[in-house]
Amino acid sequence: MQIDVIPNIGEARTDEFLHKTVIVIDVFRATSTMIAALGNGCTSVVPVETVLQAKDMQKPGDLLGGERFCKKIPGFDLGNSPVEYSPSAVQGKRVILTTTNGTRGIQKAVRGEKVLAGALINGSACAKAAIDFKRDVIILCAGTQDVFSLEDGLCAGLITSEIAGLIGSKQITVNDFGLAMWNCYLHAKDNMLDVLQACANGKRLCKLGFQEDLAYCAKVNILPHVPVLDREQMVLLPF
Amino acid sequence: MQIDVIPNIGEARTDEFLHKTVIVIDVFRATSTMIAALGNGCTSVVPVETVLQAKDMQKPGDLLGGERFCKKIPGFDLGNSPVEYSPSAVQGKRVILTTTNGTRGIQKAVRGEKVLAGALINGSACAKAAIDFKRDVIILCAGTQDVFSLEDGLCAGLITSEIAGLIGSKQITVNDFGLAMWNCYLHAKDNMLDVLQACANGKRLCKLGFQEDLAYCAKVNILPHVPVLDREQMVLLPF
Numbered sequence: 001m002q003i004d005v006i007p008n009i010g011e012a013r014t015d016e017f018l019h020k021t022v023i024v025i026d027v028f029r030a031t032s033t034m035i036a037a038l039g040n041g042c043t044s045v046v047p048v049e050t051v052l053q054a055k056d057m058q059k060p061g062d063l064l065g066g067e068r069f070c071k072k073i074p075g076f077d078l079g080n081s082p083v084e085y086s087p088s089a090v091q092g093k094r095v096i097l098t099t100t101n102g103t104r105g106i107q108k109a110v111r112g113e114k115v116l117a118g119a120l121i122n123g124s125a126c127a128k129a130a131i132d133f134k135r136d137v138i139i140l141c142a143g144t145q146d147v148f149s150l151e152d153g154l155c156a157g158l159i160t161s162e163i164a165g166l167i168g169s170k171q172i173t174v175n176d177f178g179l180a181m182w183n184c185y186l187h188a189k190d191n192m193l194d195v196l197q198a199c200a201n202g203k204r205l206c207k208l209g210f211q212e213d214l215a216y217c218a219k220v221n222i223l224p225h226v227p228v229l230d231r232e233q234m235v236l237l238p239f
Numbered sequence: 240m241q242i243d244v245i246p247n248i249g250e251a252r253t254d255e256f257l258h259k260t261v262i263v264i265d266v267f268r269a270t271s272t273m274i275a276a277l278g279n280g281c282t283s284v285v286p287v288e289t290v291l292q293a294k295d296m297q298k299p300g301d302l303l304g305g306e307r308f309c310k311k312i313p314g315f316d317l318g319n320s321p322v323e324y325s326p327s328a329v330q331g332k333r334v335i336l337t338t339t340n341g342t343r344g345i346q347k348a349v350r351g352e353k354v355l356a357g358a359l360i361n362g363s364a365c366a367k368a369a370i371d372f373k374r375d376v377i378i379l380c381a382g383t384q385d386v387f388s389l390e391d392g393l394c395a396g397l398i399t400s401e402i403a404g405l406i407g408s409k410q411i412t413v414n415d416f417g418l419a420m421w422n423c424y425l426h427a428k429d430n431m432l433d434v435l436q437a438c439a440n441g442k443r444l445c446k447l448g449f450q451e452d453l454a455y456c457a458k459v460n461i462l463p464h465v466p467v468l469d470r471e472q473m474v475l476l477p478f
Contacts, residue, residue: 007246007387007416148246150415176389176438177246183434184419187426195422199415 005178008143022112026142027151030102036082042090047103066098105142115229127162150199157185244417247382261351265381269341275321281329286342305337344381354468366401389438396424
């Protein structure tokens with residue numbers, strides 16, 4: 001199995017996604033939020049690029065969620081904090097979600113044979129799903145405004161490490177950037193929260209008062225839920 | 240001190256180099272070759288982009304060095320193997336060098352206040368020089384055809400780690416990509432040759448019979464020599 005890790009959305013060449021499993025990662029916070037929402041009983045998450053698209057798409061009963069500049073969008077039901085997407089908030093509802101980087105990452109990945117949402121919280125489950133699909137894997141780190149973000153790279157390293165653990169490291173070939181993220185994850189894994197607090201988005205979230213989100217998103221392999229793209233919406237992969 | 244690590248030449252925005260120390264890294268093999276050549280008594284290395292430029296610039300006594308597709312250029316005196324640049328070959332000579340990525344990296348960095356050539360073999364010396372210059376630092380990984388190469392990232396991590404060791408990690412702020420490379424280096428450092436043999440360029444060099452170059456370039460902190468750009472040529476920084 002070939003595993004290629006891409007450092008940010010701007011570096012992605014979508015013609016390389018054909019026939020592959022693409023795992024989109026935006027640890028802070030879009031993919032963590034999608035996983036939490038679907039895990040807590042939301043029926044589907046529709047990733048859209050603009051606030052206007054989100055509002056146009058909303059039908060009775062739908063929730064609007066998302067952020068701009070890390071903050072909840074005026075008039076929306078929910079922001080981009082996974083901890084907001086509790087069972088009581090999202091059970092049985094569809095969520096229309098627009099965020100700065102994560103939803104753009106999903107849009108970019110649509111040419112993949114399967115498109116999954118990965119984060120630290122479901123890293124192991126993502127690895128298992130990717131193995132089951134028996135395709136080469138692209139791990140697309142969303143990054144921030146086309147710049148690499150450490151938290152996404154660490155998650156790419158986690159998923160690579162989990163795949164290697166499950167099928168054996170001799171069964172995979174990893175591109176240089178993926179090898180770097182794998183090494184990086186192995187060094188940082190016992191100290192994850194400290195490392196995440198020191199990176200650019202970790203500092204930004206703490207400054208804005210989102211320490212709880214940071215602590216939640218830093219948890220590794222706590223959920224079995226894997227969102228998968230089904231036409232235009234993310235739904236839960238059976239597990 | 241701010242330290243920004245850039246993953247490949249294509250990602251470099253040269254207006255950000257002003258007033259900064261730029262360390263260009265092409266471990267396999269251009270910067271390793273420059274360091275070896277100057278350490279072995281060559282008077283200067285002139286990095287040029289094309290074979291024609293190299294030939295046009297050659298004066299009596301000058302040596303022509305470089306590679307295309309990893310191999311020595313027909314008619315040139317030397318290839319791009321640091322081990323070729325022995326004292327008997329280069330003592331007292333000027334070398335005109337053209338390589339695929341490393342010389343392009345130097346050209347790209349010319350707007351820096353100081354431009355240094357770094358590799359694993361002189362990582363610690365580069366770190367000391369950068370500290371002495373008292374400027375913010377850009378570490379420019381040359382990469383390969385605008386794609387990240389692991390060996391350059393590991394060297395960026397080494398230099399960041401050395402700077403942190405010398406002035407204290409609280410005295411530096413590192414961009415996310417640099418933090419990733421630092422963690423990556425710390426995990427790989429006790430196993431450097433194996434890691435380098437597994438990356439794309441390591442495999443390529445082994446396949447082409449350059450195992451000796453790989454073993455040489457993988458040595459960490461063995462030389463005190465730091466090439467610095469002086470107008471259009473690299474000369475040895477006094478040490």
